[in-house]
Amino acid sequence: MKCKTCGQKATVNMRHHKLALCSQHYLEWVPEQTARFIKKYWMFGPDERVLVAVSGGKDSLSLWDILHRLGYQADGLYLGLGIDEGIGYSDESHRLTEKFASERGLKLHVVDIEKEYGSSIPMLAQKSRRGQGRPCSVCGVAKRHEMNRIARDLGYDVLATGHNLDDEVAVLFANTISWSADLLRRQEPVLRESDGLARKVKPLCRFGEKEMTAYALLRGIEYIYEECPFSVGSTSIYYKELLNQLEHERPGAKLAYYVKFLEAKKDGLFTPATAQDFVLTECPQCGQPTSGDGLCSFCKIIKKAG
Numbered sequence: 001m002k003c004k005t006c007g008q009k010a011t012v013n014m015r016h017h018k019l020a021l022c023s024q025h026y027l028e029w030v031p032e033q034t035a036r037f038i039k040k041y042w043m044f045g046p047d048e049r050v051l052v053a054v055s056g057g058k059d060s061l062s063l064w065d066i067l068h069r070l071g072y073q074a075d076g077l078y079l080g081l082g083i084d085e086g087i088g089y090s091d092e093s094h095r096l097t098e099k100f101a102s103e104r105g106l107k108l109h110v111v112d113i114e115k116e117y118g119s120s121i122p123m124l125a126q127k128s129r130r131g132q133g134r135p136c137s138v139c140g141v142a143k144r145h146e147m148n149r150i151a152r153d154l155g156y157d158v159l160a161t162g163h164n165l166d167d168e169v170a171v172l173f174a175n176t177i178s179w180s181a182d183l184l185r186r187q188e189p190v191l192r193e194s195d196g197l198a199r200k201v202k203p204l205c206r207f208g209e210k211e212m213t214a215y216a217l218l219r220g221i222e223y224i225y226e227e228c229p230f231s232v233g234s235t236s237i238y239y240k241e242l243l244n245q246l247e248h249e250r251p252g253a254k255l256a257y258y259v260k261f262l263e264a265k266k267d268g269l270f271t272p273a274t275a276q277d278f279v280l281t282e283c284p285q286c287g288q289p290t291s292g293d294g295l296c297s298f299c300k301i302i303k304k305a306g
């Protein structure tokens, strides 16, 4: 297999794009495509300040690397979740993130949930008795809350996360088989800012898991290979496996499923959400927007755990 650009031996073969590239041209192609998606979906402009949520994994570190290479003003945010399970997941992911930032002279903000709120994520889940042994729902609420708080407090224009195509199609599949219209409406590469909520973007949403792994390895990015120990056996991993089987039989099925969903929405598959659909009030504790009329979900967890 030869590189389509230079004819040298190809390193990465993307069957779904009918495109093979050598290492050098692959490392050029990924940022070019990312820049294209940033423009196509109106994610952010060259003068805006971007806060990248980094977990120490291949996707978020690669995203930070790509934005930096493209010349954006992108700083990192690492959230210390206090997950000691596995190989000491949080400590190791924190170490690799710090290393990545210091080697490149990038600015990294670190927020440790336990220091900030007195309990780690697994402790919060246990004390608030949410999640039946798996802290993921508490973790999701806490991450959303803290990312928004930091982006807002530090005056960033946009919050970027490293969700890739495999993440997006797994969520799309879950939302489709349950026909969760509200969630499907909000599943977009960009969620526009609104009162008290930062704009959120997913610049890697059209790159598959394997493409991101190839990018991280070829760029020599040192990332945490282990997944969070609590992700083992999750529904999302099960859906990813199912969708990989489909992709194996029909290369390009995942990308088509996602891109055609976005196009169908543009053509009116769902009526666009209006302001009335999401009447938000201010949480009396933290001031962030919430859909209920009392504390936001995060403050409820903290109160219950306190």
Ligand code: SF4
Residues within 6 Å of the ligand: 135, 136, 137, 139, 140, 228, 229, 230, 231
């Ligand atoms: Fe949090 Fe780990 Fe669950 Fe992901 S898998 S939501 S990091 S606890």
Ligand code: ZN
Residues within 6 Å of the ligand: 003, 004, 005, 006, 007, 008, 021, 022, 023, 024, 025
């Ligand atoms: Zn080449």
Ligand code: ZN
Residues within 6 Å of the ligand: 283, 284, 285, 286, 287, 288, 295, 296, 297, 298, 299, 300
């Ligand atoms: Zn709150």
